[in-house]
Amino acid sequence: MPAQFHRLSRLLFERHLIWLLLLVLVLFGINIRGFATAQNLLNVMWAAAPLGCMVLGLFLVLLIKEVDLSLESTFAFSPTIAIVAMLNWLPEVIPPILAVILTPLIGFAVGAAAGAFAVKLRVNAFLVTLATLLLMRGAVVYLIPEGVYYLPPEYTYLGEQRWLGIPIAIFVWLLLYLIAWVIMERHRIGKEIYAIGNNEEAALLAGVKVQRTKILCFAIAGFAAAVGGLLEVGRLQSVVADLGEGSILMVFAGTILGGTSLSGGIGRLSGVFGAVIVIAIIENIMNLIGIEPSIRQMVFGGVLLIAIYLASLQDRFAMRIDKS
Amino acid sequence: MQHPAEPTGGGDSYRLTELTKRFPGVVAVSGVNLTVRRGEVHGIIGRNGAGKSVLMSLISGLARATSGGIAINGHSVDIASYNPIKAHALGVSLVPQEPKFAARLSIADNLFMGRPIDRSLGFINSAAMRKKAKAVAAEVGLSLDPDEPMARLPIESQQLLAFGKAQFIEEAQIILLDEITASLSRERKQMLLALLRRLVRAAPERSYTLISHHVSEIMEFCDRVTVMRDSKAVATLDVAHTTAAELANWIVGDIPVTRLDDYNATPSKPSAPFVSVKDLSLPPNLTSASFEVAIGEVIGLAGLDGSGKEEAVEALFGMKRPDAGAIAIEGRPVGIASPAIAIRHGIGFLPKHRERQAVIPGRSIVENTLISSYRSFSNALGLIDETRAEAMTRAKMTEFKVKAAGPFTAMTELSGGNKQKVLIGRLTLSSPRLFILNEPTRGVDLATKPEILRAIREELALASGVIMLSESEDELIAVCDRILVFFRGRIVSVLNRGTQAFNVATLYKTIQGV
Structure with missing residues (x-):
């Protein structure tokens, strides 16, 4: 019986805790008017998509035992550069479609740059990305202090429009996770990322190109954050200077609630996917009940605290089971 | 609380009677009787695993003895409650191997x-x-x-x-020095040991206990020496009335400590060298080394810590950059700047510190086996052929007799020996032409050691060359065709299988420079 109990608790804690939490939230939500409608749930997912993209980025970076604080700035910086280039700098050369393609590439580039700085020069990534967080936000405020409210429909298409009544943003988000899942579970690179996070020296001696793979993780994180920015700009049909500002804390909350370890190498994509939905539903339920914004912040503070506690519990559980 | 007795000059500094320490399955220290006098520098020498360090931790209270007695300055201590705080109060201080x-x-x-x-x-x-x-x-x-x-x-x-x-x-009145000389340069070592001699003369109520791997140090600086072999204290000798060769004989003993099968009944016939190393130098430890390894050969590298053998293989695998020297593979000169490049040149490396340098703890046996060779198990897009990956892992688990629930078992759930077998499987998977095995049986249980040694001889050396480093002379003698002995940064001697000198005692003495 104890062995079975252990196996069950391990299964719950390591893989399915977040889904349990989701189930509880949904059961709670059903009693709230307006929650269990298709339209509401689609809106929940729509609003969750940009956060989900950033969480994916942080997930990858935490897996290799690094950190990227600047994702929320990349989230604003990439669309801003693409939009300003499209509207002001090179309007003849860059049509809206090209700007859409350019946006994630800019994110990829800034992620790769920060990653190279941290990895090649062996500077703490926390400090490097703290600096790029400020740098990019400053650039955004400088370029579009008043924001841009008239955007070509091609640029906002992915974030704004629907296919078959479902916001395209949700498809983009799911597609991004699907690709990431294939990479993490079925691709050589994914195995190498997990190996690096678990034991970097062992990975190096096993012939893994550690530096290149780590920089790639930073770059993909930037890419994902930029896609999130593109979707958010489309959803709001505008870009403002404080787009995503302060959201990195919620990104951390989602990644850790999803079971990603701060000490590297541990985490599952399915977990962080569930965590993003959990956060979106909590927000939605508070909206529906009509809770004040200040109280909402307190609730999320509490959620973060619980997430951290659960994450530590999970580590301890895993350790205790390994011992027995 | 007990206090150290006033020194009376002469007499016992500490005395151990029938001291025994059992760990589950092993007796690390077995019925040791030892008296260290006040005013002496007492050496403790013995081969690796003889029980020297465990003995020191018993005296300093870091580990608790299973039975027997400890008397410090004439005070018997209660071994059931002895601990480092009490040891300190009694004037015992241990200077550990690493500060x-x-x-x-x-x-x-x-x-x-x-x-x-x-x-x-x-x-x-x-x-x-x-x-x-x-x-x-x-x-x-x-x-x-x-x-x-x-x-x-x-x-x-x-x-x-x-x-x-x-x-x-x-x-402290009783200072225990656990291989303190291992990390010191020659000049510092001489300085420190001379200082010990001066201090002990100035304050004869004290005693120094010096664990060393070097016969020469013991001969030069100790008054008496106790030899440990097979977890027993087999002799206490007066250094003035002993020769280095005599001491070495005591250390090695008449019978090998663990009798290993001879795995080399049919010596291999090597072809042209696969790798040749010329005048490799990586200061401060490695001054100059030249050697060759052919397919089908097992070459042993032996030497004390700091003798340069580690640097030689680390340079060969691209972990450290040599200052000078040339490496050629199949006659072509190559530069090896990283492990990835070494692997591409057909070199496989089994690191010494398994947990730190090789095991990917949270992941499965499959991933631990394949991590070096995912390229050959994935298509043009890099997507892994899971069926083939799993089948190959199962094959390797059978080949090297890995005991585990299945290929998806997490690496952390395996024993040391089984982890090592998985890692050897990982190595063979990329079919290197040269295996470098640094302490392949380190932290491996007794039952598994022979299996690993047999695999080296009968499987790895079939179509590749092997370089093996081991602290155990017995293992080197059992497995190798040729043993290169490093001493102070150079290869000072080569022992060839089939010659008279190819035995444990000679190897030990050569390593010691006696």
């Missing part, structure tokens, strides 16, 4: 940690501590700024300060 300091704190703070010089009301007298720290450093031959963080000092200086702390700050 344990708080690296970021200053030298003075480290030296006075736990026993600061107080003014009053708990305020500490920093000026006095700084002054004393400088004086202690000067005693052990160092000139330094006591406000510098400890981490700025090289390990050998930290080692000297650890001794200085025990001697001049704790003023």
Whole structure:
């Protein structure tokens, strides 16, 4: 019986805790008017998509035992550069479609740059990305202090429009996770990322190109954050200077609630996917009940605290089971 | 609380009677009787695994003896409740193999940690501590700024300060030095050992117990020496009436400690060299080494710590860049700047520190087996063929007799020996032409050791060359065709299988330079 109990608790804690939490939230939500409608749930997912993209980025970076604080700035910086280039700098050369393609590439580039700085020069990534967080936000405020409210429909298409009544943003988000899942579970690179996070020296001696793979993780994180920015700009049909500002804390909350370890190498994509939905539903339920914004912040503070506690519990559980 | 007795000059510093320490499945120290007198430098020597370090931790209270007696300065201690605090109170201090300091704190703070010089009301007298720290450093031959963080000092200086702390700050009466000389340069070593001799003459109520791997050090600096073999104290000798060769004979004994099968009944017939290394140099440890390895050969590298053998293989695998020398593979000169490049040249490496350098703990046996060769198990897009990957892992698990629930078992759930077999499977998967095995049986249980040695001879050496490093002379003699002995950065001797000199005793003496 104890062995079975252990196996069950391990299964719950390591893989399915977040889904349990989701189930509880949904059961709670059903009693709230307006929650269990298709339209509401689609809106929940729509609003969750940009956060989900950033969480994916942080997930990858935490897996290799690094950190990227600047994702929320990349989230604003990439669309801003693409939009300003499209509207002001090179309007003849860059049509809206090209700007859409350019946006994630800019994110990829800034992620790769920060990653190279941290990895090649062996500077703490926390400090490097703290600096790029400020740098990019400053650039955004400088370029579009008043924001841009008239955007070509091609640029906002992915974030704004629907296919078959479902916001395209949700498809983009799911597609991004699907690709990431294939990479993490079925691709050589994914195995190498997990190996690096678990034991970097062992990975190096096993012939893994550690530096290149780590920089790639930073770059993909930037890419994902930029896609999130593109979707958010489309959803709001505008870009403002404080787009995503302060959201990195919620990104951390989602990644850790999803079971990603701060000490590297541990985490599952399915977990962080569930965590993003959990956060979106909590927000939605508070909206529906009509809770004040200040109280909402307190609730999320509490959620973060619980997430951290659960994450530590999970580590301890895993350790205790390994011992027995 | 017990206090150290007033020194009376002469007499016993400490005495061990029938001291025994059992670990589950192993007796690490077995019925040791040992008396160390006041006013002597007492050597403890023996081969790896003879029980020397465990004995030191029993005396210093770090480990609890299973049975037997310890008497410190004439006081019998209760072995059931003996611990480091009581040992300290009795004047016993252990200087461990690797200094344990708080690296970021200053030298003075480290030296006075736990026993600061107080003014009053708990305020500490920093000026006095700084002054004393400088004086202690000067005693052990160092000139330094006591406000510098400890981490700025090289390990050998930290080692000297650890001794200085025990001697001049704790003023311990019984100082145990566990292979302190291993990390010291030759000059520092001579300086420290000469200092021990001076100190013991100046304060004859003290005693020093020196664990060493070097016969020559014992001969030069100790009054008496106790030889440990197979967890027993087999002899205590008066150094003045002993020769180095005699001491070496005691250490090796008449019968090999663990009798290993001879795995080399049919010596292989090597072809042209696969790799040749010429004048490889990586200071300070490796001065110059030249050797060749052919397909089908097992070459042993032997030598004490710091003899340069480690550097030779680390340079060969691209972990360190040699200062000078040339490496050629199948006659073509190559530069090996990283492990990835070494692997591409057909070199496979099994690191010495398995947990730190090789195991990917949280992941499955499949991933641990395939991590070096995912390229050959994935398509053009890099997508892995899971079926083939799993089948190959199962095949390797059968080939090397890995005991586990299945290929998806997490690596952390395996025993040391089984982990090692998985790692050897990983190595063979990329079919290297040259295997470098650094301590392949380290931390492996007794039942698994022969299996690994057999695999080296019968599977790895079939179509590849093998370089093997081992602390165990028995293993090298059992498996190798040729053993290169490193001493102070050079290859001083080559023992060939089939010759008279190819035996454990000669190998041990050659390693020692006796």
